Structures are given as C-alpha cells and as structure tokens.
Amino acid sequence: MTNKNRFLWLGGKVMHIEDATVNVLSPTAQFGANVFEGIRCYWNEEMQQLYAFRLPEHYRRLKNSMKMFRMEDKYSIEELESALIEVIKANEYKEDIAVRQTVFIDGFGSWNSTGPVNMFIAPIPKSRMLNSSKTGLKCCISSWERISDKNISPKVKVGANYINSRMAQMEAIENGYDSALLMNNQGKVAEGPGSCLFIIRDGVLITPPITASILESITRFTIIELARNDLNIKVVERDIDRTELYMCDEAFLCGSAMEVTPVLSVDKISIGNELPGSITEAIKEIYLKVVSGEIEAYSKWLTPIY
Ligand code: PMP
Structure with missing residues (x-):
C-alpha cells in the first residue's frame, strides 16, 4: 500500500x-x-x-x-x-x-x-520485530544518562523525551552496536531507548522497578503476569547493576514495538552463547500468541477492530 x-x-x-x-x-x-x-x-x-x-x-x-x-x-x-x-x-x-x-x-x-x-x-x-536473519541485539551501555523523575520524567510519554533516547541510539549505532541500555541517575540500569529490560539469573526473571527512571511499560506488566501465572517463573522487580548484565544467563528488551527481543551481548561481552535463551524464547512465544488472540484466557486484553 x-x-x-x-x-x-x-x-x-x-x-x-x-x-x-x-x-x-x-x-x-x-x-x-x-x-x-x-x-x-x-x-x-x-x-x-x-x-x-x-x-x-x-x-x-x-x-x-x-x-x-x-x-x-x-x-x-x-x-x-x-x-x-x-x-x-x-x-x-x-x-x-x-x-x-x-x-x-x-x-x-x-x-x-x-x-x-x-x-x-x-x-x-508493521510486521513482527525480528525476522529469521537476526536473532537479537548487540547492545552497549550508553554514555548518556536516562532522564529522571527529577527533571523530565520518563513516565510522561512526551515526544521531547525521545531526544534522550535518540542521543543514546545514535551513539550506539555510530559505535557499531544495534542499540543501547541507559543507566539512571542512581547508577543502576534503567531501560533501552524505547523498551524495557529483563534479565534472567538462575531461572529468576529480574526487571528494574517502576521507580528506576523507566516508562511504565504495558509490555513489561504483561510479561510479569504471563511469567508468573502461565510459565511459573519467579519474577523480581529490583535494581540491576551494570555488571549483572555481563554475568546474567539471558536478557531481553520488551515493548509494544520491540515485543520480546533477545539481547545477545552488552559492551561486547556475550550473554550466554549469544543465542536467544530458552526462557526468553518461552516468553516470546506466549507473548506473541496472547497478542494475536491465540489464547482464549487473555482475550480480555484484546479489542476487536472489525
Ligand atoms: N520504554 C520506553 C522509553 C518506550 O518508549 C517504550 C515504548 N512505548 C517502552 C519502554 C515500552 O513500553 P510499552 O510496553 O508500553 O510499549
């Protein structure tokens, strides 16, 4: 068209x-x-x-x-x-x-x-996020700090906020990465330029709390619920240190556009064997089924257009 x-x-x-x-x-x-x-x-x-x-x-x-x-x-x-x-x-x-x-x-x-x-x-x-030629993203830690609730809040989804995202993404691409992860003003991991972050350590799904300078992502809430209720995965909302990104078993970004997208490395340090992890894959599978109306129990989240 x-x-x-x-x-x-x-x-x-x-x-x-x-x-x-x-x-x-x-x-x-x-x-x-x-x-x-x-x-x-x-x-x-x-x-x-x-x-x-x-x-x-x-x-x-x-x-x-x-x-x-x-x-x-x-x-x-x-x-x-x-x-x-x-x-x-x-x-x-x-x-x-x-x-x-x-x-x-x-x-x-x-x-x-x-x-x-x-x-x-x-x-x-808009087709789904990843096609078969790309399995995930190679990310860096941005030299730019995530905006905070003390100056221009990431909770207000205002167009101007995306200048912060743009600076981080442009720097990442310029330096040969696919995307960036931003730290907050407390020195903890916040989120990506347009998505939230989860890591997996010892089978536990960990994501920064909503007070960590992040957007209150709808996909993030969705994944927390699906992981707990349907996949029986323990979920913890807590601060994430930068070094945990280097030692975690799996990591992924999530968002309405990003869906569930594996992070394969951070600062050129591999996560697992730089392939999508099994927990990430399970979450991605159920997420894509839920959004396209393949799981009856979650039709409560869907509004039919026609
Ligand atoms: N963080 C930022 C900065 C975003 O722009 C987005 C996309 N809206 C997200 C997280 C993910 O939010 P959602 O799951 O509601 O799309």
Whole structure:
C-alpha cells in the first residue's frame, strides 16, 4: 500500500495522509509538546480479526501523560477508542499494524502554551520485530544518562523525551552496536531507548522497578503476569547493576514495538552463547500468541477492530 491509499485521523476527521498537516510554529512541531501512545494491533487470519492490544491501559497512560503535562482532558476513553477504530477501518487493514495516537499542542503558541489541544491517529503496517536473519541485539551501555523523575520524567510519554533516547541510539549505532541500555541517575540500569529490560539469573526473571527512571511499560506488566501465572517463573522487580548484565544467563528488551527481543551481548561481552535463551524464547512465544488472540484466557486484553 502506498501513502496515497493511507488514511489518518486528525482533529475529528479521517483524511489522506498527505492532507494531514501541522503548523510549523505549533508547540508540537517546535518543542515536542505532544504526548502519545504506540499501540499494536495484530491480525488473526483464522478469526479474520484485527486485535488491538491492551487499549484501556494505553488510554489510562495517555490520560496520565496529558494530566502531568497539564493538558485539557479533552477526550473520553470512548472517544479515544472509537476514533482509533474508525481510522483503522477506513484503511481496511488486514495485517499487523502499529498505531501512533498523539495528543498535541496545536496553534501558534510558545513552549509553555497549554492549548489548543488536538489529536492525530496514524495506523501503519508493521510486521513482527525480528525476522529469521537476526536473532537479537548487540547492545552497549550508553554514555548518556536516562532522564529522571527529577527533571523530565520518563513516565510522561512526551515526544521531547525521545531526544534522550535518540542521543543514546545514535551513539550506539555510530559505535557499531544495534542499540543501547541507559543507566539512571542512581547508577543502576534503567531501560533501552524505547523498551524495557529483563534479565534472567538462575531461572529468576529480574526487571528494574517502576521507580528506576523507566516508562511504565504495558509490555513489561504483561510479561510479569504471563511469567508468573502461565510459565511459573519467579519474577523480581529490583535494581540491576551494570555488571549483572555481563554475568546474567539471558536478557531481553520488551515493548509494544520491540515485543520480546533477545539481547545477545552488552559492551561486547556475550550473554550466554549469544543465542536467544530458552526462557526468553518461552516468553516470546506466549507473548506473541496472547497478542494475536491465540489464547482464549487473555482475550480480555484484546479489542476487536472489525
Ligand atoms: N520504554 C520506553 C522509553 C518506550 O518508549 C517504550 C515504548 N512505548 C517502552 C519502554 C515500552 O513500553 P510499552 O510496553 O508500553 O510499549
């Protein structure tokens, strides 16, 4: 599908992607004054259905971001959801997609303007994270520190936060890695530029707590629940030291876009034998089944689009 046949939702209307424009002087364009969610929808061929994953949780986080950003509470949960469904239907997508749902400061304001508040919703085809030629990521520890709740909180999913992510990712790529892991201002491991981290030591799944300068990731909560309830794996939320990355048995990044992606090495120190570990693989398998509607017990997390 070319851009020509794609539609997005802007300010209450579904329109062609080329017709959706924003003022260059708007606080969103100039200062990154927008909060957003990256939402995945997975196509289930057998059911002929597209399922949006954990929409209520995304909308709760979006509304929290708007609140912390002191934005007018302009959209109800029902409006957020029905606009998303409307624009996906307009595109007639029957494949896996990623949706960016962004509430932004429009108009001619400055960096401190609180309105006018506007929204766009852009659904775009996106296949699953890893293809067969790549089994995982080689990461480095970033020289950049993760933003913290004391300056620009990682809990507010604001566009401007991604400058911190961008610095870390660009440095990593420049130095020959696939991605980076950022440390927080307490000197503990926080997260990746756009994903959360789990490590496995002696069969225990360990992830930094939500106070470790991380986004309150929906995938992270999902994995904690699946690991405990379905895979019988012990999960511990605690600080992770940098050196634990060098001595752990397995590690993976997770997120709506990242899904479950193995970390094969950190700072060129191998994790295991630089192949995806068995616990990571088990988590990835159940996660991908859950999101695509293959496990009845978790249909509670899915919103059918059609
Ligand atoms: N951390 C950061 C910085 C992110 O951008 C994302 C992606 N939204 C995540 C973690 C993962 O969050 P989620 O599982 O809700 O997609």
